[in-house]
Amino acid sequence: MKQHVVVIGGGENAEHDVSIASASGVAQALRARGWAVDALTIGRDGIWCSESGPLGLGVGDSLAAAVALIGRADAVFPAVHGTLGEDGALAALCALAHIPVVGSGLGAGAIGMDKWTTKLVAEAIGIRVARGRLISASDIGDEEYDGPVVVKPVSAGSSFGVSLVSDAGELRHALDTAAEFDRRILVEEVVRGREIDVAVLREADGTRWAAPPLEIRTSGLFDTETKYDGSAEFSVPAVLDAAEHAALVQAALAMFDALGCSGVARIDFFLTPDGPVLNEVNTMPGMTAASQVPRMFAAAGVGYEELVGRLVAGAGVPGVRVGSAV
Structure with missing residues (x-):
């Protein structure tokens, strides 16, 4: 009997397209090895889809249908990068369903x-590690510039929102850019x-x-x-x-x-x-x-x-x- 794996891609974050590419590669590799694969995609709007289309009219309905598919699988491969995926969210969902999941669990992911x-x-x-400080987006103002720094969102991937700041006049824009991806911002010395x-x-x-x-x-x-x-x-x-x-x-x-x-x-x-x-x-x-x-x-x-x-x-x-x- 073929093993059945659910591969999940997409996601509700800036890495959506990257995750789709990862999930597509994983699904093709598993099928090439003779595995039965259900490929699911989480839309940017949170609606789950199968290869034939949306699994429901809304987020809740589509998630319920996806959980039903996950519950019948032998394993889940969550190839979703970034928040609500790599951060342990999907690992937690699989843990609640008692289904083996590829990759790290909730704690390590988070x-x-x-x-x-x-x-x-x-x-x-x-x-x-590089010396750094944590800034809340709500506190962005007249930040002190202390030499070249890298500004990045605390929780984002694929370098989205990351800026190299080489001049004091660039700092505010870099902070605002990072805040588009996370309300917590990391400012680090350049290594x-x-x-x-x-x-x-x-x-x-x-x-x-x-x-x-x-x-x-x-x-x-x-x-x-x-x-x-x-x-x-x-x-x-x-x-x-x-x-x-x-x-x-x-x-x-x-x-x-x-x-x-x-x-x-x-x-x-x-x-x-x-x-x-x-x-x-x-x-x-x-x-x-x-x-x-x-x-x-x-x-x-x-x-x-x-x-x-x-x-x-x-x-x-x-x-x-x-x-x-x-």
Whole structure:
């Protein structure tokens, strides 16, 4: 009997289109391996849809129909990035339905999505972070400018609302831009270093390991436009000496464990002469075949379809073997 997986994409946030691309790739990979897949999309308006159309006339009706489908599945793959998805909302829904879910649970998702709280966790376990301060959108006014800073929403992904501020006159606009995505805003010092990402996977037997790190090269800030216009260069494996590699992997595994992550997570760092500085954690990173995480695992000999299969197996689905559908 084929295993039945519900794949969810879309979402009610700025990463809607990115999530649709991830979900489409995941669904195709599972079907290629012989799995039965129901592909659901959460519209920007919150209405859930199947591949044949809306599941109801309103948000509540469509959600009820979606929960019925989820309740009959062997597992759910929530490829929804950002709020009301990656932040643990969908993991909580699956937990209430007692259905195995791919990826991190409510706690890890919620903390990982919150950049301020993630920084506090990192500092508590001895991982360096950029100095920063938290600002409420309601308190935006005559903010003090203390040199080049990065302004970002506390809970948003794909660099939406992120600005590099190099002049005092730019600060107010950057704060207002970030406030469009979250009422809590993080203002951080600029860290000079190489941008290195590390992907960590927890296998079905509980072991976790890091794929070869990836380096991002850009001419400026790795913002939303740069992420998706093809101008950024990704090098995997990143050229690192043994000490740099060990420090990055150790820090990534420590963050993965401290947050209580499951499935896969991408932990982003700046590599400075003094060692790694944590940038952020993504508990449901981009999952198209061309995304950073699949590229890293491909460098380790784990292809895209195999990676997706391992993630479903790691969700605790009875009878699923890595490397084949049942």
